[in-house]
Amino acid sequence: MDNPSTSKQTLSMSQSTSHCEETVEPNFYFSPNGTKYWIPSVDTTEKPKKDTTFNSWEDVVTMYKSYAGDAQMVINKLSNSSLYFKNNFFEYLAEDGELRNMFWADDISRSNYKLFGDVLAFDTTYHTNRYFMIFVPFMGVDCYKKCVTFGAGLISNETIDSYKWLLEVFIKAHSKQPQLVLTDQDPAMKQAVSAVLTDSRHRLCMWHVTDKIPSKLKGEMERNTEIKSCVHKLVWNVFIKPETFEHRWHEMINDYDLSSNKWLTDMYAIRHQWVPAYFRELPMCCLMKTTSRCESINSQFKVYSSEGNTLVEFTLCFEQALNAQRFVQRQLQLILQQRHL
Missing domain, CATH: 1.20.1160 (Paired amphipathic helix 2 (pah2 repeat))
Structure with missing residues (x-):
């Protein structure tokens, strides 16, 4: 397993991290057939020009990194999403021109947390992107006893500070703490939960x-x-x-x-x-006794993603996995509605 903290591959950002806050127009356009294209926010001098020739593939890669910096494209996309869709949430941390942590949750995830956020589980998974950033999905159980996603994060390492940042931003997005939070026995994760989720009961995965x-x-x-x-x-x-x-x-x-x-x-x-007998009084606690639901969505996500993905590809894969999860929920909702007709 790759160690993110010792990886020499870094995630360069091609422009100022404050650019997203200054953006007043969405950086995308629609083609005549309705396809949506994202446009990197760079100076005109850095944009590709028609009939440009390159001496080598290395020059092409250099141009791509300058024009379409991977991290900046994702930041622009998620920032614009939260700017023009007010119920979407996105926040990131950059240090010395490198993306360190990020968290995002769309309006459906935030609505689901309001309904089913009494019990929260989160776990980490690796090999989802080429930068060795660690994927952290936040999960719960809905009224159909199926996995529901409350948001997701990427962190550059598994330190107490990284987990604290992620949990603080999660609470900022959802405005309330869960009654019960379920994790594995990771010591850094345990200390972060104790420091941030002060109103929640912390339970270890059985x-x-x-x-x-x-x-x-x-x-x-x-x-x-x-x-x-x-x-x-x-x-x-x-x-x-x-x-x-x-x-x-x-x-x-x-x-x-x-x-x-x-x-x-x-x-x-x-x-x-960790023993269920000590959590009997909490709502829905018996539906989640392990982090296996997180591991299940992690496995589902890996069907779409791979360790060679850029961050742009990673976010597209995440959206695809999330859409698959929500499609199942809509099917169950339709079946329930038909039964009551």
């Missing part, structure tokens, strides 16, 4: 915890299989109360003589962060 059980047990395979089955039956039970969970956990520890297992002891110490 799958990331239970998946480690086989590697944390010693002894015969048959015995370990029994222990894993016992743990799964206990922690995945959404109907028991905390006191019942604790009683049965201690019974399991005594029955299998596991009191000296440090990992199980540590997981029990933070049981209130």
